[in-house]
Amino acid sequence: MLLSISFCNFQSFKNEIALKLTLNKNSPVRGWQRLSPSGERVTTALGVFGANAAGKTAFLKPLAFLSWFISQSFSSEPSAKIPVTPHFSTPLNPTRIEIEADDREGVVWRYVLEVTRERVIHEALYKKQSRFKYVFVRDLADDGVSYEIKQQGFGFTPNEARKVRPNASLISTAVQYGVESAVHVADFFFATNINIHGRVSLGGALSVASELFGKNDAIRPAMISLLTSWDLGLSDVAIEELEYKKSDGSTQKIWTSFGKHQTKEGLTHHLPMEQESSGTQSAFFLLSRLLLVLHYGGVAAIDEMESDLHPNLLEPILELFDKESTNPHAAQILFTCHSSKVLDLLQKSQVYFIEKNDCESEAFRGDEIEGLRSDDNLRAKYESGALGAVPKV
Incomplete structure (x- = not known):
């Protein structure tokens, strides 16, 4: 299950943003929770709210990008640019994305990536035992062309690892050679209605x-x-x-x-x-x-889930991810939404709010809002503007 993803210098998000799906031990919820294979209490539904142009779609894009980069970047043309867009004020700085997830055996994995449009700067995979230990670390060398690669049980021959293109993932390339660890990590099922340009038509x-x-x-x-x-x-x-x-x-x-x-x-x-x-x-x-x-099993990232749908359909759609009969593998859904009816279903720890100020987007989870109680009417608070993330018109 997906536990968290953090990123910075990605589109309208300049500073580091953390998206967490783990729930505190005592966080009250009305549903949409499971114990992950590693024993973490995790939400299976997470809603994202904010005004138009606040950055809601961009909030989901790092996950969509990583899913593609880890599994398919090997197929890119050798001269192709890496499809990331840094914040316009820091165009020369790399984009950084870090993700943590556990597999069905309960092993927690961490993947870290720093990239520019031209090349990978840093790529690393970690596996948690008693603590996180690297499986491989790939760093751009001082010459700005070659890479220094350390492996610890990854199983990719050093000669082939050195040939990985600067616009491709070591994992995606290793999959082509049948490297067992790479195949295991890349086998992360992800479905979405967005690409790097936004929601698909x-x-x-x-x-x-x-x-x-x-x-x-x-x-x-x-x-x-x-x-x-x-x-x-x-x-x-x-x-x-x-x-x-x-x-x-x-x-x-x-x-x-x-x-x-x-x-x-x-x-x-x-x-x-x-x-x-x-x-x-x-x-x-x-x-x-x-x-x-x-x-x-896996993760779905859906932009504007209520698009063209009656608001009354949102609850039965979300219930698919709550009931074990329809969600036997603890699949998770992350979705942006404008319909505040959803806030009658989810608790504050299952909702993120997005705001943009001075051309920079920021995100905060409901349980990070000072003074917001678990028994407060989340929908009423949001509609009144007390929680922010609403258009100022």
Whole structure:
């Protein structure tokens, strides 16, 4: 499970920010908590609130970036820039990200990365036994080109380790060689609706979701059951792989989905998902992200979870991460939201507030707010402006 992530000099966040999912021993919650394999008390849902342009999406991006960098950066072009953006006032300083998580065996891992757009400055992996000990440390040498690499049980041959490109992770590269520790660490399931540029549009995302559900028998029934129970007017969802003839005479196969609508007389009408309401489309794509981590375990980072959805749908969506019957592997969801109804469900230790002042974003967890009691009405306090993180209009 994800325990924490901290970062600095990342987009609008100039100073170090810590995002913690661990709960204090006596923190009262109404649900959405599990004991992690290492014995930590951890929330399975964490909401992020703030005004528009405060930095909520940027708050989730370091996790999305790390997930890509650790598992896929090996596939980057040799000359490609590393997709990080430092704070505009410190463009020459490296971006630093640190993450801690435990695996299913209860081993806690820490990964530390310092990068610029051009190269890795520092990369290290630690494993906790009685204390944290490095598995590998990779530092840019004084010549600014080569790397000094120390390993302690990582298992990557020194000759190949020295060849890792400056824009790629040692872990991602070691995975290609079947290094067991690298494969284990990179096997961190992550799903999101954001990339380095922000929230993805629904255009091409619908075909991606259709293909995922079409090929995955394990999660397709849950998607259909949920969509047909959410008063969207659907009686079923059909997914097909269709073959289209292109202008040059060649053919292309495309996955597509259809909402089934049935009248009281029993007549059935199939409507392409692209012609369904924005709410239905959003719910369909959202479930393609959430059901993956619920089935396999892992973390989902969702930007503007309520986008195009009725606020009443937020509670049943979040409940998927609370109940052990729907979340058997203790999957976690981090989400940004504008609907304050969510604050009736979560406690102060399960909510972050984001504010931007003088072009710098800052984040603080609800239980860090002085004077905020556990029995206070969190929603009323937030809506009144007492907790900050609301637009000043």
